Amino acid sequence: MKFTQFLKTKGAIATIFMGVFYAVAMLGIFLPGYSSIPGNVDQLPIAIINEDAGDYGATIADQLKENLPFKEIETELTNKQALNDLEHNDLALVVHIPKNFSDDLQKGEVSSSIDFTINEAGATTVSSTMNSVVTQINSQLSAQFSEQTAKGVIMNFNVPEDQAEQLANKIETAYVGNVITINEVPDGMHHNMLPMFLTMAGYTGAMIGAMQLVSAYRASRGKASKKRLFTYVQLTAILVAVVSSLFALGITYLINKPSGDLFLELFGHQVLNYIVCFNFTAVFVFLVGEAGMVLNLPILLIQTLANGVTVTRDMMYLPYEWMSHISPMYYSVQAYFASLYGSISPAPFIWLMAAIGAAALLLNILIVAFVHKTEPVENTEDTLETEGLKNTTEVTA
Known part of the structure; x- marks a missing residue:
């Protein structure tokens, strides 16, 4: 048997077909599918909940809506509704600006914070992407509020050394981003x-x-x-x-x-x-x-x-x-x-x-x-009985 003849056998033809088919199918499906990362990140829905009665909350909410790369940003939900949607993975991120945000920032007695809530019990791309987004947001907000606080310090330039130290600390802790993770998945x-x-x-x-x-x-x-x-x-x-x-x-x-x-x-x-x-x-x-x-x-x-x-x-x-x-x-x-x-x-x-x-x-x-045709069913018991009688007759004869 020649090699060319062997290649024409059903087994060889099926093997060649499946090798080509699987390569085309796998690459043709996986590569386009994974190309949506990170290209379609902007399709992820998020919510920005502003409960702050002051100017800072509204300003931050507007800045986030304008600068974040997401096409669907919910702003009419309550924080409870948004967190419930997050639990069901209907939202990818919930940004919550609390009621006392502006007051805390102006008083400088405590660090003002915004809550960023992420659900880990879902697609890994979503949680990792949201963590990166939150890190960038916090860096920008921290710099922004430290700069604004610094302007206030400059206006009080002639102050004793101990007060100056307090004011410097105030600049560093003017804003702290509070990242909350729900449904944490163990490491690994x-x-x-x-x-x-x-x-x-x-x-x-x-x-x-x-x-x-x-x-x-x-x-x-x-x-x-x-x-x-x-x-x-x-x-x-x-x-x-x-x-x-x-x-x-x-x-x-x-x-x-x-x-x-x-x-x-x-x-x-x-x-x-x-x-x-x-x-x-x-x-x-x-x-x-x-x-x-x-x-x-x-x-x-x-x-x-x-x-x-x-x-x-x-x-x-x-x-x-x-x-x-x-x-x-x-x-x-x-x-x-x-x-x-x-x-x-x-x-x-x-x-x-x-x-x-x-x-x-x-x-x-x-x-x-x-679809399947009905085939006559063999009566095994009758067949065995008939064969048994036939054998008995033959032996008797």
Whole structure:
């Protein structure tokens, strides 16, 4: 057999195709998706809450609205409403100017501060970007107010030495930015990425499992009814979901050590994640067989960007944002963030993920019922009985 003949075999052709396809799909999806960082940072919504009755608060609020690089800046919310939106990652940053800001600044008895609140239980790009923005804002405001305070000191140039020292200290402490972090994530990238890793472990295993179990379903046609075989496929998927989730959480508790009180919640979440992802990826496999994996791969790659771990929905380009709305991976990741690090309920995300799984299950039922042909089922017991009688007759004869 010549090498050119070997290259024409189905295995070689499939290998060449998948090598080219995976390279094109991965780079064609990842590079455009990640190009939204930092280009789409201006799409992040923030809120500026000014409760100060004095001139300083209004001036700072106007300066921030004019100079910050964000297209959506909420100013009509109360601080309570803004913090609630921040908890749900509907805002990326809350700037709160307190009531007594101008009075404190003018009196100089205490340092005047503005609260900058950031939520860490969300996309890593958002929290890191907001920290950088807040650092720049605080540096500019500190310099601005120190300069204004210094002008007041110059007007009182002829003062005793002890008073001069107090005034110098007043200049240095005229303004202090108060950075508040809610839902802090423990140090280490393994903590930041845990919601994605747990979800990916279930999704990837489910995708491969869908290919293998649907192949077993097709190979078993004629040995049982479509309905019974489909039920066997689903029961096997549930069994794998339970077993694989125990192993996944075992490693998670060994390395990340989350609270033991969360075990049952995380276990149920991971089992549901596997079952939903199984039916989601099985749709194409039930429809077109093993070739469905060619469609599942780019969908998986898109979801690794559209799941909200690195890039928030506000920063995503439209194809990735659209995928996030129908992606089980997105809702699984957000639910894990809420359970592990957040202070909000994961229930809304869990219900949305379950709804996607129910829709995928219904599609699979319809495909099996109306697309797959019904084949006559072998009556194994009757066949064995007939063969037994035949053998008995032959021996008697």
